[in-house]
Amino acid sequence: MAVAESLPGSLRAALDRWGIRASWVALAVTLPFGLLAPTLSPALRYAPFLASVLVFGLPHGAVDHLVPDRLAGTGLVQSVAVVVAVYAVLGVGYGLWWALAPVSAFVAFIAITLFHWGQGDVYALLVLAGAEHLPSRVERGLALVVRGGLPMLVPLVGHPTEYRRVAGALVGLFAGGVGALDPVFTPAARVAVAVGFGALTLLALVVGGDRVRRDDAARRPWLVDAGETLGLWAYFLLVPPVVGIGLYFCFWHATRHIARLELLDPGARETLAAGDLPGTLRRFARDAAPATAGGLLVVAGVWALAPRPTAGPEGLLAVYLVAIAVMTLPHVAVVTWMDLRQGVW
Numbered sequence: 001m002a003v004a005e006s007l008p009g010s011l012r013a014a015l016d017r018w019g020i021r022a023s024w025v026a027l028a029v030t031l032p033f034g035l036l037a038p039t040l041s042p043a044l045r046y047a048p049f050l051a052s053v054l055v056f057g058l059p060h061g062a063v064d065h066l067v068p069d070r071l072a073g074t075g076l077v078q079s080v081a082v083v084v085a086v087y088a089v090l091g092v093g094y095g096l097w098w099a100l101a102p103v104s105a106f107v108a109f110i111a112i113t114l115f116h117w118g119q120g121d122v123y124a125l126l127v128l129a130g131a132e133h134l135p136s137r138v139e140r141g142l143a144l145v146v147r148g149g150l151p152m153l154v155p156l157v158g159h160p161t162e163y164r165r166v167a168g169a170l171v172g173l174f175a176g177g178v179g180a181l182d183p184v185f186t187p188a189a190r191v192a193v194a195v196g197f198g199a200l201t202l203l204a205l206v207v208g209g210d211r212v213r214r215d216d217a218a219r220r221p222w223l224v225d226a227g228e229t230l231g232l233w234a235y236f237l238l239v240p241p242v243v244g245i246g247l248y249f250c251f252w253h254a255t256r257h258i259a260r261l262e263l264l265d266p267g268a269r270e271t272l273a274a275g276d277l278p279g280t281l282r283r284f285a286r287d288a289a290p291a292t293a294g295g296l297l298v299v300a301g302v303w304a305l306a307p308r309p310t311a312g313p314e315g316l317l318a319v320y321l322v323a324i325a326v327m328t329l330p331h332v333a334v335v336t337w338m339d340l341r342q343g344v345w
Helices: 009-039 047-051 064-072 076-100 102-128 137-158 160-172 178-185 187-215 219-238 241-262 266-273 277-305 312-341
Strands: none
Touching: 009 102, 009 219, 009 241, 009 266, 047 241, 047 312, 064 076, 064 277, 064 312, 076 102, 076 277, 076 312, 102 137, 102 160, 102 178, 102 219, 102 241, 102 312, 137 160, 137 187, 137 219, 137 241, 160 178, 160 241, 160 312, 178 187, 187 219, 219 241, 241 266, 241 277, 241 312, 266 277, 277 312
């Protein structure tokens, strides 16, 4: 099972620089900021999420309405209508879930995000990095769980107090209590997560390495996979989750998904292959602008409808994350369709 796309050398080189290496540089450059985060004011700690409103994060899902047309040739009107309907049904439904049962809605948000960020990295490994060590659905599924678990589970091991505080802020918007989640934050639970997820990570790396040894799969993509996996383990153990996940959202997940989207746009492929990254990003910003503005309306709607919105950076972050959650579920539906259409599974 391979993702059926043979890319010209110039385009693959550009995607490697923009979709893969730029993520490494971004997290490495911002690591000192992350390590200093506990000494900074809340406003500065939450700055990465504030930046994500315009810098890749929120906009990365704002081209979903063009995906069916660009990927399947449905026509623009049908493409927009279908995606708007998906967002309306799933987004409203999930919003009601938050209002009625915020604790389980938060747990679902973690699970949905784990799945989605994992699927994003699986595609990036297959197409942007050219991985050959993930030929089967089982191996790709294992990679999905490991890659998605890095930003969702490792911070629980390294920073349980802040993780719980963020969970409490989100649940508290709807007058829910985070006490039901307390067993997750106990030392025993964190050790179980560390050992279990650590073993799963090791299994994924060993299975991939065996493919390289036994089936002569390309070595460099496996080394990229292993290096990224171990690097992200260290990153999320060291950097507090609000800062670490915010930076990852902007400069890892979002940029890789944008690179995937630009492959669907013939004009963007041309500018990217020509080395014109600013031109490529301008095209993306133009396409993403209307739905990004719509996303800000969702944020405003959560603020207006939540029973207990609070002022200050933490309250604003909670509103923003719930709005992101409401938009993530339909976005995952679109990306899952892309995966199926493009032969990822």
